């Protein structure tokens with residue numbers, strides 16, 4: 202099919218590059234800088250959007266903000282010490298417009314745009330074995346070749362719109378949060394149904410409720426939403442952070458989740474109940490993910506986890522006035538942190554408003570979307586607008602949409618039919634000279650992502666430099682190394698509670714998707730050590746020719 206596309210489009214490639222990078226979010230921008238400005242390679246970035254930003258370009262729904270703290274949800278001193286000093290975040294958890302401005306600033310400052318082709322989607326990439334090059338086709342009908350193919354396509358960039366029967370019949374407006382219109386949506390006076398209460402729904406619902414006439418929140422699974430604690434950053438704090446940036450970044454690289462917080466060193470049940478409560482209270486008051494880093498066994502011991510689960514449940518019950526509604530919002534079917542807990546800023550209080558109705562679509566599932574609203578098994582909700590906060594086909598969705606085929610024409614989806622098989626989550630056997638930034642089976646979404654992105658970009662750039670210095674043309678994981686990594690990944694996964702929940706982390710949100718833990722849970726610091734060791738031993742586990 203790729204060959205045919207090419208013939209129909211043009212017979213000759215319109216460009217030949219050392220590297221093609223797909224995507225211009227955090228990953229693609231930093232990758233381009235490393236390849237072009239540090240290694241002197243010719244590189245072309247393709248980006249489907251009309252600007253840089255990735256996640257922060259697409260997700261413009263009301264309330265969108267990061268929930269890694271701004272001062273470390275950014276590029277580190279690996280990119281630039283000056284930028285760290287010059288850039289001042291206004292809020293503890295920056296909003297989408299500010300993060301987008303930041304990424305645009307990075308693109309301008311390093312003059313990255315001249316090598317990014319916007320409004321261009323990569324539709325196919327196939328490895329040409331005879332020439333040892335990748336042939337990359339785009340939706341403008343052109344194709345180019347490159348020695349290296351680097352995917353910077355994001356873990357959360359293929360929007361998931363479940364197949365609700367009758368959706369096309371709906372006469373009102375409908376939006377997916379990850380494809381939000383740039384001009385915004387005016388909810389004033391509107392009756393709105395929001396489907397989905399993950400991190401996105403939890404951010405959007407309170408904002409929509411402030412404007413709309415009525416909001417129906419269609420919840421299938423309640424989450425353990427953590428107090429966000431957003432607010433303006435105090436200048437003294439900013440100054441202190443800037444003075445300590447070197448140390449802060451170093452810590453993010455060594456901890457398990459890429460946060461600069463202290464790692465817990467004791468089990469939850471090793472302390473008396475009142476002390477445990479105090480520890481949880483303190484972490485809760487600090488806000489953000491600190492509550493997940495109070496004890497070292499929350500992700501591996503059900504009993505330990507239950508203490509944290511109960512703590513959060515009690516917080517929910519305290520804040521929601523109607524006890525029946527509170528009970529509907531309390532999660533009971535999975536342990537704390539086995540699904541990604543959203544951070545919330547006023548989410549639970551939203552259910553104390555007269556214009557908000559919580560609908561349990563687990564008990565009474567959505568049966569169809571009608572011309573005028575949403576019909577569940579037991580009721581019908583007439584609305585003007587439907588918001589789908591239904592998440593993503595994470596980690597593999599975007600990669601598969603790119604139609605990548607490796608040696609012998611084998612498609613990536615074919616190779617991964619039963620789940621991803623990678624070496625270190627950065628490469629996969631049979632796909633020579635292809636690197637995946639934050640690919641499946643790397644820490645990726647189980648970390649503060651800029652830290653993991655930088656680590657991958659640096660590692661890939663170093664590998665390419667090594668190849669150049671040693672006159673190596675081709676790099677590809679060895680079968681045994683890949684088998685060992687998959688086995689290690691599965692062993693580490695099984696030692697945790699993560700397989701217990703039906704989360705997108707395990708692919709449970711997409712019908713038919715193989716159930717596996719997609720990100721690696723061994724920890725950012727540990728993973729980095731493994732990657733560094735592999736490199737130090739001449740890229741142990743990779744075949745190089």
Ligand code: FAD
Nearest residue numbers: 224226227228249255256267268269322323354355649650
């Ligand atoms: P992305 O930002 O997803 O960029 C990928 C780009 O690739 C996109 O612009 C896309 O258009 C492009 N692309 C994909 N396929 C193609 C193709 N075939 N052809 C051309 N272009 C293509 N992580 C955190 O660590 N902390 C947070 O607080 C946090 N908040 C988040 C909030 C939201 C709402 C979401 C959705 C995610 C959040 N994340 C967070 C995860 C976030 O995705 C990463 O932190 C980071 O932005 C990913 O950057 P990236 O460059 O790897 O991918």
Ligand code: N01
Nearest residue numbers: 266267268363397398399400401402421422541590591592
């Ligand atoms: O997506 P989700 P998201 N019928 O998959 C429901 C990052 N992020 O966009 O739980 C009814 O978590 C689904 O229900 P259930 C972050 O990593 C970060 O919210 O499957 N409901 C769920 O409630 C996050 O984890 C930030 O039962 C259906 C919701 O839709 C990731 O992105 C902000 C349904 C989807 O939740 C994804 O978050 C936002 C159906 N058929 C996102 N199908 C920050 O850092 C799905 N649902 C701040």
